[in-house]
Structures are given as C-alpha cells and as structure tokens.
Amino acid sequence: MDLEAVVAEVRTALGTIDDLTTPEWGVQRIHSPAAVIALPERIAYDQAYGRGSDLIEGLPVLVLVARPTSPEARREIAEYAAGSGPRSVKAAVEAHQYTAADEVTVVSAEFDVVTYAGNDYLAAQFNLEIVGRGA
Secondary structure, eight states: OOHHHHHHHHHHHHTTSTTOBOOOTTOSOOOSSEEEEOOOSEEEEEEETTTTEEEEEEEEEEEEESSTTSHHHHHHHHHHHSSSSTTOHHHHHHHSOOSSOSEEEEEEEEEEEEEETTEEEEEEEEEEEEEEEOO
16 A cells, blocks of 8 residues: 555545645644654564455544634634534545555544644644555
C-alpha cells in the first residue's frame, strides 16, 4: 500500500468539509480550521485479515481550531468530532470511495491544546486504521 496515495485520498475526503483547509505536511503556516495529516504509528505488512493485506495503524489527522480556550472553539471542535453531520471528520473520511486502500476507519479521537508553527490551537486528533492490498 502506498502511504502517500492513501494520505492524498484522506486529504480529498477531508476537503469535502466546508471551510476546513487541508494543507500538506510540513507547511509553516495554516489557516484555521485546518486538518493536518501526520505519519502513522506503524505499518504492519502482510498481516491484516490473514490475506496479505497491509495495515496502517494510528494514522493521525489533527484538526486545529484557533482560540483554544474560547467557548466557540469547543463548539467548533465538537462538530468535527461528531459521529455524523456536515462537519464530521468520521463521516467524511469513511464516506469517501478509496482506490489506494480497501478500508479506512476512524477509530478514535483525542483532544488537547497544541502549538503548531508558533500558535496555540485546540486540537482533535483522529486516529485512522487503514487496510489495503500489500505490494
């Protein structure tokens, strides 16, 4: 499975959420709200489902919202963390028709205040599990 191809498709899926920017990894400036896709915890080769499929575990998608201590930021991040709805990360990611992977699932979300490019943001880290054909 090609990690960069999968990430490109996840970015496309996230791009369907109105007003959510999806910059490439490593950019030094973002416009909030933004979704940044980092590197996965690990890739397990030829293991998933006993069929020789690869498994990407813990691909983090960080949704960053400005003014981390404001009530508006909490309400905004809650919309992204919802299980369904027009701003739901889970709904957008799982509804996409992938060609670079067989299955993409949002398995959890964690919350924190993080600093990115010198600015503080309220963050929701969505952890994705991805199964796809091995090489």
